[in-house]
Structures are given as C-alpha cells and as structure tokens.
Amino acid sequence: MxxxxxxxxxxxxxxxxxxxxxxxxxxxxxxxxLEEWLRFVSHLHPLIEWKRMPLPQALLQAASGQRLLxxxxxxxxxxxxxREIAFEQAWQIMLxxxxxLWEEDxxxxxxxxxxxxxxxxxxxxxxxxxARAELERLLRDARxxxxxxxxxxxxxxxxxxxxxxxLML
Amino acid sequence: xxxxxxxxxxxxxxxxxxxRDLSATVEEVRFRVGRQVFLYGADWIRPxxxxxxxxxxxxxxxxxxxxxxxxxxxxxxxxxxxxxYITLPGxxxxxxxxxxxxxxxxxxxxxxxSGLNLRIGxxxxxxxxxxxxxVQDLTAGGxxxxxxxxxxxxxxxxxxxxxxxxxxxKRVVVVDERSEIAGFGGAGVFGHDLGYHTDVLDGWPxxxxxxxxxxxxxxxxxxxxxxxxxxxxxxxxxxRYAGVEVLATVxxxxxxxxxxxxxxxxxxxQRVFDAVIFLTVLPMVGTVDHVWVPPSIR
Numbered sequence: 001m002x003x004x005x006x007x008x009x010x011x012x013x014x015x016x017x018x019x020x021x022x023x024x025x026x027x028x029x030x031x032x033x034l035e036e037w038l039r040f041v042s043h044l045h046p047l048i049e050w051k052r053m054p055l056p057q058a059l060l061q062a063a064s065g066q067r068l069l070x071x072x073x074x075x076x077x078x079x080x081x082x083r084e085i086a087f088e089q090a091w092q093i094m095l096x097x098x099x100x101l102w103e104e105d106x107x108x109x110x111x112x113x114x115x116x117x118x119x120x121x122x123x124x125x126x127x128x129x130x131a132r133a134e135l136e137r138l139l140r141d142a143r144x145x146x147x148x149x150x151x152x153x154x155x156x157x158x159x160x161x162x163x164x165x166x167l168m169l
Numbered sequence: 170x171x172x173x174x175x176x177x178x179x180x181x182x183x184x185x186x187x188x189r190d191l192s193a194t195v196e197e198v199r200f201r202v203g204r205q206v207f208l209y210g211a212d213w214i215r216p217x218x219x220x221x222x223x224x225x226x227x228x229x230x231x232x233x234x235x236x237x238x239x240x241x242x243x244x245x246x247x248x249x250x251x252x253x254y255i256t257l258p259g260x261x262x263x264x265x266x267x268x269x270x271x272x273x274x275x276x277x278x279x280x281x282x283s284g285l286n287l288r289i290g291x292x293x294x295x296x297x298x299x300x301x302x303x304v305q306d307l308t309a310g311g312x313x314x315x316x317x318x319x320x321x322x323x324x325x326x327x328x329x330x331x332x333x334x335x336x337x338x339k340r341v342v343v344v345d346e347r348s349e350i351a352g353f354g355g356a357g358v359f360g361h362d363l364g365y366h367t368d369v370l371d372g373w374p375x376x377x378x379x380x381x382x383x384x385x386x387x388x389x390x391x392x393x394x395x396x397x398x399x400x401x402x403x404x405x406x407x408x409r410y411a412g413v414e415v416l417a418t419v420x421x422x423x424x425x426x427x428x429x430x431x432x433x434x435x436x437x438x439q440r441v442f443d444a445v446i447f448l449t450v451l452p453m454v455g456t457v458d459h460v461w462v463p464p465s466i467r
Contacts, residue, residue: 052245080241083177086233087241117241120278124244 009165016161020154027146029100034139036066037109041132048124055087055117056080072097088114108134170360172198172261172289177237180206183219191215196320196454198287200226200234201266211450231282238263238285248372249347251276259360260290260324260352290324290352292361296455297329300446308462310443311390311414316421317448322455323418324349324394326448328361330416331392335364342388343369344378350394379404383411392416399432402441409441423447424461437463 043062047053053061056077063069076094079085085093091113095106112131115123171192173184184198187208197209198217203225206217223230239246239255249255255263266284270277304313313330315323328350335341343363345351351369352360363369368386370378375393382388391408393401396419405415419427424445427433437445440463449458 048244053242054240054245055242056240058242083175083181083237086177087236117239118236118243120247121244 005168009168012164012168013158013161016157016164020157023153023157024146024151026100027142027149030102030105031139031142031146033068033098033100034105034135034142036063036069037105038132038135038139040066040069041112041128041135045125045128048128049121052121068098068100087117091116105138108138170259172257172259172263172287175238175257175261176287177233179219179221180234183217183222186219196289198289200231200285200287202226202228202231202283211454228281228283231285234285235265235282247278250279252347253279254347256348256353258352260292260328260349262288262290262347262349264288288320290349290360293325293329293455294332295329296326296457297331297333300326300330300457301333303457304444304446304460307460308443310440312409312441312443313416314396314442314445315416315418315448316424316427316445317450318422319420320454321448321450323448326455327392327394327416327418328363331367331390332362332364334390334416335367339366339389340387341367341390341392342378342382342386343367343392344373344375344382345369345371345394346373346375346378347394348372350392375401376404379408383408383413388413390414390416394418395420398430402432402436405441406436406439415442417442440465 040062044058047058047062048055051058059073060070060077063073072094075097076090079090079093080087092110095101095109095113101109108131111134112127115127117124119127171185173181176184184192187195191208191210194210194213195208196211199207199209201207205224206222206226208215208217236243238257243250246255250265253265255265257263264284264286265279265282266286267279267282270280311334315326317323331341331343331350341364343350345353348371350361351363351371353369353371368382368388370381373381375396379391379393382391391413393405393415394417396402396405396417405417408415419433421427424437424447427437427445436442442463445461445463447458447461449456
C-alpha cells in the first residue's frame with residue numbers, strides 16, 4: 001500500500017511539475033522568438049545598407065542559423081519568388097505560421113514588413129532602427145513576464161501537486 | 170529570359186498566353202494608372218485582354234508590379250529609379266512614371282507611381298557584321314556613332330557590334346551605365362553574349378567608367394550607350410586621345426540635329442567619330458538608313 005502511495009505521489013509531483021513547465025512554455029517561446037527577431041533585424045541592417053542585397057536573399061541570410069525564423073523565412077522567400085501574392089500578404093502569412101508571438105509582437109512585426117524594401121536606404125535604416133527599438137522593448141517585457149507570471153504559474157502547479165499529495169497521505 | 174517572368178501574377182500569365190505573332194513582335198507593354206494595359210509593336214497597338222487581369226490598372230496594382238520587378242528591394246535600385254527606369258536581367262528596361270521627390274534640387278526618389286513602360290530587349294546576331302562590311306568600304310576608322318530617335322534599335326545594334334568586334338579578337342570594355350547592353354542579371358551573370366574579349370563595367374556612370382577602363386583595363390574599344398552632353402563627349406574625347414576606338418549611341422534624327430548642339434558640333438568637326446550611322450525603324454527596327462562620314466581634316 002505504501003509503495004502504491006509512493007508511486008502515485010511521485011507521479012502526481014512529476015505531472016504537476018510538467019504541467020507547470022507547460023504553462024511557462026508560451027512565455028519561454030515568446031522570449032526565444034523575440035530574441036531571434038532582434039538578431040534578425042540586426043543582421044538585416046548591413047545586408048540592406050551596405051550590400052544592397054535583394055530582399056528575398058537578405059531575409060534568408062539574416063535569418064540563417066535561427067531555429068524558428070529560418071524555416072518560415074525560407075518559405076517566404078519561395079513565395080516571393082513565385083510572384084503570386086503581394087509582399088505584405090506573404091509577410092502576414094509568414095507571421096501567422098510563426099509560433100510564440102503575442103498580439104502586440106505581431107503588430108510591431110506587421111509594421112516592420114509594411115515598409116520593408118519599399119524605400120531608399122536612409123528610410124530603411126530608420127525603419128529598422130525603430131523596429132529594433134520596439135523589439136527590444138517587447139523582449140524586456142517578455143523577459144519580465146516570463147520571470148513573474150511564468151514562475152508564478154510553475155509554482156502554483158507545483159504547490160497544487162504538493163497539496164494533492166498531502167491530502168492523499 | 171522574357172521580361173514577363175519578372176511580373177507578378179496575373180500579368181505574367183496574361184502576357185505568357187499572348188498569341189505567338191504578338192509575343193514575337195511586341196516591343197513595349199505600357200501600364201498606366203486608370204487605363205487599360207496596351208501592347209506596342211513597331212507598327213501596331215493592342216490592348217492587353219485576359220480573363221484574369223483587371224480592366225484598369227490602379228495605383229496599388231502599379232506599386233505591387235513595381236515591387237515584384239525590383240524584388241521588393243527599392244533601396245537597391247534607387248540610383249536607377251532616380252533616372253526614371255529600372256533594368257531587368259536580360260537588359261529589358263522598365264521606364265517608371267511618377268512624382269519626383271526633390272531634395273536640395275536633386276531627385277531623391279519617386280512617389281505615386283502612375284505608369285510603367287516595359288521595354289523588351291531582344292538580342293539579334295548578324296547585323297553588326299553586315300554593318301562593319303558596309304562601313305569599312307567608306308572609312309578605315311573604327312569609332313562609330315549610332316544615331317536614331319528612341320526605339321529604333323541602337324542598343325541592339327551596339328550590342329551586336331560589340332560581340333562581333335570582340336569575337337574578332339579586339340579587347341572591348343562596355344561602360345554599361347543602365348545595365349542594358351549586357352543585361353546584368355545579378356551575381357556576375359549577363360543576359361547577353363558580348364563576345365570572348367569583353368569586360369563590362371556594369372552600373373558605372375559613363376565618365377568614371379571610361380576613366381577606369383583607360384586606366385586599368387587596356388581596351389582597344391570602349392562601347393557606351395546613349396551619350397548625353399559635354400561631359401560624356403569629353404570622356405569620349407579622352408578615350409580617342411588615348412588611341413582607343415569608341416562605339417556609342419545618341420538620340421537624334423538627322424546630322425543637323427547633332428550639329429545644332431555645340432558640343433556635338435565641335436566633336437564631329439574634330440572627327441571624334443569616323444562614321445555616324447543613322448538608323449530607322451522601317452522596314453524593321455535597327456535598319457541602317459544611311460552612313461555619314463565626316464570630311465577629312467586638312
């Protein structure tokens with residue numbers, strides 16, 4: 001009987017801990033995604049300003065090696081190559097495919113896509129700098145939320161597990 | 170590659186499905202805001218009709234077309250756009266009509282695009298050799314000026330002359346300011362065959378390009394498209410003083426058109442060019458109308 005209780009309590013503790021982890025997942029994913037976007041914008045800047053690389057190639061190169069961004073931007077590049085839909089539309093589809101973004105992140109990234117490539121270098125530089133500042137702000141917020149709400153959720157689930165355990169015992 | 174390849178759908182499909190006789194002879198496709206799209210041949214005009222395309226072109230649609238033509242990278246094409254055109258791989262040129270935005274008296278960019286003129290560049294082989302045989306009977310010099318109003322085939326003939334002379338073993342440098350002669354296609358790929366011994370200074374302004382060619386590339390011939398005013402002619406003169414032959418083109422209809430422009434009058438009197446070749450569109454684009462050889466300087 002004791003062995004069964006012990007096994008059940010381990011199981012409950014593990015599952016509530018797991019649930020807690022799952023609950024913090026969106027916070028974690030958002031931080032990772034925004035970190036990748038921030039790196040992407042930093043890499044994109046010299047490709048546009050100095051190399052004057054065509055946008056489809058510049059997007060791919062700026063995202064290269066990034067786990068989340070690279071595959072969706074590859075698809076975007078292919079869609080642009082087919083020249084069937086407008087850039088804004090293709091950009092929106094790409095954002096919808098990308099996990100981990102919250103509504104306010106989407107808004108900033110939609111704005112980024114709206115003027116990307118559609119002006120001279122000077123304006124592109126200003127546009128990318130503005131996007132970078134916004135992304136930095138979002139990333140700061142996301143890290144704070146992960147630290148506060150994420151940990152709170154994890155702690156709540158763990159506490160819930162312990163409570164069940166106490167009741168069982 | 171045909172220029173429609175660079176257009177977005179459904180325009181690409183509409184142009185790809187043109188009847189063979191039209192697609193073989195069309196020279197320009199003109200998009201104008203609020204109007205139907207028209208196709209222009211040497212001696213015909215037709216509206217473009219297809220089930221998938223709108224009856225009239227909107228501002229938004231022109232923006233979308235331009236975006237696709239420049240691969241959504243206007244920042245990379247600003248220098249061209251400031252001059253009112255962009256060049257597609259293969260040497261096809263797109264004239265861009267819109268409102269000029271000035272900064273300190275210089276065109277900074279263009280807004281409110283209201284028209285696009287897609288000019289199809291077609292390579293031809295052969296007339297360069299025929300022209301050479303004809304002109305060599307008149308003069309031994311190899312500096313030639315091709316003259317005609319726009320759309321008479323100057324660039325096409327210049328390209329063929331470059332290829333012909335290059336394949337004869339001459340070292341040719343093409344100063345291709347508008348990427349139209351070689352048809353730059355990105356990453357060192359050129360759309361047109363310019364012969365075995367040709368170097369292309371792609372995107373270089375004419376004056377700087379001629380200087381660099383003379384200093385570093387040791388050309389026997391320099392080819393330049395669409396000469397303008399005094400500074401361009403000065404560059405040509407420097408090349409001639411350096412013992413280099415020049416193949417060039419200019420917009421004009423008759424020799425008196427050129428003589429009315431003081432820098433040109435002086436250049437022609439100095440025999441900067443050994444032959445001035447006038448082109449006509451009839452019976453076909455690129456036909457040589459007559460050749461004017463400047464009188465010898467005594």
